[in-house]
Amino acid sequence: xxxxxxxxxxxxxxxxxxxxxxxxxxxxxxxxxRLADLVIAKGVPAGLxxxxxxxxxxxxLEITLPAALLLAVLLALGRxxxxxxxxxxxxxxVGMRGMVLPVLLISVATALANLFIGWSGIPWGQRVLTDSxxxxxxxxxxxxxxxxxxxxxAPGVLLFPDRVSPEGTGMTGVMLSQAVGxxxxxxxxxxxxxFLPESVEDPVSLILSDGTIHSExxxxxxxxxxxxxxxxxxxxxxxxxxxxxxxxxxxxLPELARKISETGGTGPAAAYRYHFHRRLSLxxxxxxFGLLAIPLGHSxxxxxxxxxxxxTLALILFYYLFLAAARAxxxxxxxxxxxxLWFPNAAGFAAAxxxxxxxxxxxxxxxxxxxxxxxxx
Numbered sequence: 001x002x003x004x005x006x007x008x009x010x011x012x013x014x015x016x017x018x019x020x021x022x023x024x025x026x027x028x029x030x031x032x033x034r035l036a037d038l039v040i041a042k043g044v045p046a047g048l049x050x051x052x053x054x055x056x057x058x059x060x061l062e063i064t065l066p067a068a069l070l071l072a073v074l075l076a077l078g079r080x081x082x083x084x085x086x087x088x089x090x091x092x093x094v095g096m097r098g099m100v101l102p103v104l105l106i107s108v109a110t111a112l113a114n115l116f117i118g119w120s121g122i123p124w125g126q127r128v129l130t131d132s133x134x135x136x137x138x139x140x141x142x143x144x145x146x147x148x149x150x151x152x153x154a155p156g157v158l159l160f161p162d163r164v165s166p167e168g169t170g171m172t173g174v175m176l177s178q179a180v181g182x183x184x185x186x187x188x189x190x191x192x193x194x195f196l197p198e199s200v201e202d203p204v205s206l207i208l209s210d211g212t213i214h215s216e217x218x219x220x221x222x223x224x225x226x227x228x229x230x231x232x233x234x235x236x237x238x239x240x241x242x243x244x245x246x247x248x249x250x251x252x253l254p255e256l257a258r259k260i261s262e263t264g265g266t267g268p269a270a271a272y273r274y275h276f277h278r279r280l281s282l283x284x285x286x287x288x289f290g291l292l293a294i295p296l297g298h299s300x301x302x303x304x305x306x307x308x309x310x311x312t313l314a315l316i317l318f319y320y321l322f323l324a325a326a327r328a329x330x331x332x333x334x335x336x337x338x339x340x341l342w343f344p345n346a347a348g349f350a351a352a353x354x355x356x357x358x359x360x361x362x363x364x365x366x367x368x369x370x371x372x373x374x375x376x377x
Contacts, residue, residue: 008102011079016072016106023064024057031056034146044136052136055128058121062114062282067316069110070289073103074308077297097356099294107290111283118279119253126249145171145195154235159206161193169195174208176233180215187214188231206233248275266334274330274337278323281341285319288348295355319344 035049077099130152145151145164153159162173174193178186190211195204213226248271251259256276259265265273296311326340 004098005102008076008080008099009106011076012072012102012106015075016068019071019075020064020068023067024060027060027064028053028056048132048136051128052132055125055132058117058125062117062122062279065110065114065117066282066285066289066319067312069107069286070293070315071308071312073106073290073293074297074311077294078308099298100291100356103290103294104287107287110290111286114286115280115283118283122279123250123252123255126247153206157235174211176206176208184216184218188212188233189214190231202234204235206235207231208233248272251275253279267331270330270334270337273334274327274341277338277341278326281323281345284342284345285348288345288352289315291352291356292348295352 031053035053133151133153145153145159145161145168147161147164150158150160156179158177160175160177161171164171171193172191174188174190176188176190176193178188180186188208188211190208192209194207194209196202196207197204208231209229211228211231213224213228213231215224216222217224248256251272253276256272259269259272260276263269263272265276292315297308322340322344326337329337329340
């Protein structure tokens with residue numbers, strides 16, 4: 001590796017690590033208040049909350065790695081341009097193509113790290129998340145429950161409270177859904193609910209008051225409803241997350257591929273196809289963002305404020321708009337969903353290759369009409 005390549009890599013590494021730390025911290029800030037509430041108000045052990053926080057990192061890093069790489073390359077090349085080092089490099093015969101190798105190396109490393117996260121990091125984080133919630137519920141009954149959020153408190157059991165008391169054990173406006181094999185879910189609506197902590201003999205229990213139980217038997221074509229004054233619902237002891245689950249986020253990339261081949265990846269199973277292509281697309285975006293940042297950063301002028309952060313935010317927003325559109329269309333048109341996931345990468349690669357090629361062949365984006373007229377005269 002040439003000295004100039006090592007120099008450019010050294011310029012990129014610093015901003016890259018700082019940007020990665022900053023973006024990851026910003027994405028975690030919205031969770032800090034909730035996690036702090038678990039420790040301070042509800043008495044959950046800090047070790048369990050730390051494990052819960054650790055389980056969120058794969059999901060966040062999958063997003064922040066491409067953004068940090070893009071910003072780092074823009075800042076590094078922008079700094080070279082601001083100090084007129086880019087001009088000196090061009091005078092020495094080192095143009096955009098001479099900067100491709102170091103940027104490509106760090107882009108490939110980031111893409112491999114993102115691929116590893118999508119391959120096994122996200123399933124690991126999901127397993128740790130569900131297991132941590134199960135441990136929190138067993139240690140501090142109700143601590144893992146949140147207002148207006150469906151939470152799986154046991155395998156196949158979803159809980160939705162309208163209001164939760166500050167200590168997390170009391171609830172009002174409770175809806176509970178329990179999956180029943182081969183039948184419609186059993187629905188329970190209650191005015192109040194109270195968690196009882198786990199003991200040596202008994203698991204965590206949920207006491208429901210003044211409610212109704214709803215069930216539908218399709219075979220008998222009957223709908224049944226029963227009311228109750230008080231009911232005790234016992235949660236299975238430490239079972240959440242032990243079986244891994246079959247949701248898309250619980251599966252590795254090879255497992256997602258097998259699910260797609262088994263189910264066809266259409267209809268209700270379209271989520272498997274979406275998560276499979278989304279993880280691969282995010283890994284490939286590291287290469288697209290890294291190469292596209294070369295011509296964008298190389299055009300930095302010696303005066304004025306750096307537009308690197310604005311460019312990064314604009315490109316990331318553009319990219320994730322396509323991800324959101326693909327998610328909305330995953331069940332309606334799998335081919336269109338796949339195309340939306342990969343279009344930003346293809347567009348970024350094409351734009352980067354064209355701009356780098358144009359810089360070496362000295363072609364202009366618009367024809368130099370004035371120069372042509374001068375030559376004719």
